[in-house]
Each structure stands twice: as C-alpha cells, then as structure tokens.
Amino acid sequence: MPLVYAAVIPPPWANPDLNPCARQSRGWQVLFWPPDKKCYKIFKVGYPCPDGMELSPATSRNGKELYAECRCPPGQAFSIEEGKCFQLFTPGPCQQGSYFGSDGEYKNNVTTSIQRLGSCKQIATCPDVHSIFWIKDGKCYQKLTKGPCAKGQLLTMTTGNKLPVCACDKRKELRQFRARDGRCYQHFTRGPCKEKGTLFLPDGTCGCHSFLPHYHKQTDKCFELGTVGPCSKGEIFTVLPQTNNGGCMCKPGNIRYLDNPFCHRPFTRGPCKASHILFNQTHCLPQPCEKGELYYPDEDSCFKIGSRGPCPAGRIISFDFDTRPSIDGVSYNGVCMCETKNCIDENAVNISDDKEQEIGKEEERMTKKSRNKDISEENVKCDSDRGQIRYKSGCFKIYSHDPCEEGAWLVPTKRKEDEDFVGICECTPGHVKKEKIVENRLESECLSQTSILADYLKMNFTVSQRM
Incomplete structure (x- = not known):
C-alpha cells in the first residue's frame, strides 16, 4: 500500500515576513497592529478596534502583504449612519416596526476583506392578517405555527418592537401550546407525542378522535394534515373536498x-x-x-x-x-x-423593447379571447396532443390556473361517454370548495384548509369536550 502524506498549510498571518508577531510563541494567534506597533490576539473584539468590532486579518490581492482590519463579527453588519456594528434581523438602532437588515457586502480594491453593511428596513406585511412576515427568508407564515422555527418553538412577535420571533415562553398566547416537556407545539401535529397515530390536542394530551378531519378510517389513526401520513408516493394526507374527511390525494x-x-x-x-x-x-x-x-x-x-x-x-x-x-x-x-440577483429591478429599468413586446402579446391574447367569444362552444376544437382542452369558448392547458378562480385549476371531464373531454375548474389539492349565498345567488370559492380548519376544529373539539 503506498504511503499517503498530508500537510497543514499555515495561514498567511503565520508568516513572519508578513506578520512580525508570528515570531513570538503561538505567534499565529496574534496580529501586528501598525498604529501602536503591538501584537493583539486575532479576532479580539474591542480595543484596538472600536467597541463591537473584531481584529481580523486581510491579505493584499497579490498575497504579498498582510493587513490588520477592524470588521463586524459574524452575523452582524456595519451601520454607516451609526458608525458601529449591529446584529442582523434585530431591532438594532431602528424604530418600532423596522429591523436592522443587510445591504450587501462592501469590497475594497486593496485587500481581500469583505465588510457587510446594513441599515434599518421596514417590516413587510402579509396579505393574510393572521400571518407574520419572516424577515430572514422573506416569506409569510401563519402566526402561532411552527413555520420557520426549530422544534419546540412557535412563531409570534416581540412585545416591544413587534419583530417576528420564534419563542416558547410564559406569555399568554403561548400557554395553551406548552406541553409537559416545556416546549411549545402546534395543535393537531405530532408535537411531543410518542405513540404513532396520535396528535397533540388543545387540552395538552396526545390522542386521536374519529370526529377530527385528521382521522384516517382505514388505519384507525390520526395523522398531521399536509404530511405523507399513511399515503403512497407523491400523495399527501389532507382534507378531501368531497367528504371533508381526511384522506390521500396527489400533493400539489x-x-x-x-x-x-x-x-x-x-x-x-x-x-x-x-x-x-x-x-x-x-x-x-x-x-x-x-x-x-x-x-x-x-x-x-x-x-x-x-x-x-x-x-x-x-x-x-x-x-x-x-x-x-x-x-x-x-x-x-x-x-x-x-x-442575476436583482433581475426584477433590472427589468423595471430596462423595459423599452421588452415592454412593447409584452404589450403586443397581451393585445394578441385579448384579440384571440374576443374572437373566441364569437365562436360557438361546440365548434371549438383544441389540440389534445399539446395538452389543451376546451373550457367555455377557449382552449387552455390541462391543469393550468389561467381561466379559473384563485385556488382552482382546469381538470378534464366528460358530460357523456361519447363526447370529447371538456375542462371544468376544480379546487387544487390543499383547497376546499365552499358554497355560500350572495345576493340570492349561490357562489362557490376554493379556500385554503388553514382558514376553514380553524373554525371546524374549534367547533367540533369544543362540542366533544362537553359530551
């Protein structure tokens, strides 16, 4: 067997020609600071750097010179207005309703160092009043759900600055979600439950009831909605639109x-x-x-x-x-x-030719749409080889959302056995059809499970507790 040799390459600041302090014992752990010609421990926070900044090494772009610089520690950014470092995604120096966020990285032309800059930014709001905007990924999550949080914590907001935060403390809104292990879990999830087929219930116990939409009759167990549960590959366990009971269907x-x-x-x-x-x-x-x-x-x-x-x-x-x-x-x-990262901004500035093309395409689509209205539905022939299907007086892609309302897509169906397939709008997986009377007219809409499930569970679970 051939011998394998390995070597550890020392960092640039271990070179005495670049860092005079490297000649000392454990010299690779200290840096030479030119203003007072003394040696200081690498990554030391504070003096000789300003408060909150750390002493960091940086080589010249040709690698022949070494510099000692003051930079913000990891997870922080430098505020030009305040002249100091602040932790990212915290209130920092900002007013209520704002947070300290990243403005990107600054690179100079002399060294290889990178300084992250930051400033105060307004917290975005979500379309759903019951959702919270998570500033770290720019997404909206339902309040008091696990969302982007670690296991045992739920998403809420700080009492002062109203910043989104993952927590499990003694505040009133979180008490009902606390389990015996001291962590917080969303109701009707596995939570702290060890036994398969049981869920964490609002009374703080682990159990399963047949009246819950989470109940799966074939296995006599309960499963968390939106998970694989007892389902096959490519399916999720969800509320079935036909029965409002739990079952398996293709995931979105x-x-x-x-x-x-x-x-x-x-x-x-x-x-x-x-x-x-x-x-x-x-x-x-x-x-x-x-x-x-x-x-x-x-x-x-x-x-x-x-x-x-x-x-x-x-x-x-x-x-x-x-x-x-x-x-x-x-x-x-x-x-x-x-x-590129900012392609949306580039499009907003550089729209002359492309905007005209988009307007032209939109006019063409509108013209086709108006022509289709004049054509009898029965005479419309769609190219099935291209996955098209007739819907009213136009041709659309199967499973497209274009002609349907929000939360619905176009699916094929037959009125009679000897007729061609036509399209109808049905709720997509994860949405449930609900009907209501509006001005003496029956209207239907596709609602997300989250919005209807809360009322359903609240009503049924309260009733069951009284029984």
Missing part, C-alpha cells in the same frame, strides 16, 4: 397517471417507459428535447439551458428546482429563472 404539483397507485411530477419519467415523460393524467410522450435542452410547456418547445428562450429580459431557461431528482426523478421541465 403531482398528478396521477390513469389508475396508477402513485402520483408523479409532470415532465419526469414517472410511470412511463424508458425515454418517455409523463405529460398529463392520460398521456406519456417520447422525451422531446435534445441533450442540454429543457421543455417549456407554455411554448410547447425545447430551449437550451441558460438561454433566454421565451423568458422576459433578465431571466433564462433553468431547471425546475421544485422537482427533487432523488425523489421525483429527473425533470425535463424548463422554467424562467433570474439571471
């Missing part, structure tokens, strides 16, 4: 091919034979693209990865990162992704 973004027991992502191989991709619920098609290309459904064409293709300015054809190859298989679905 997945479809079921014919009577296949599993659900798959469109434009992956799924249950299809080799060199074919799943196109819709009834069709497997030969893989249409060459190597290095992705299929763009809206154009029914293939485009090179990294090219602009049909995308607006500042965006390029890229992989569908919502599809996970290790779970869903390789996806041939192409999506438009930002070419």
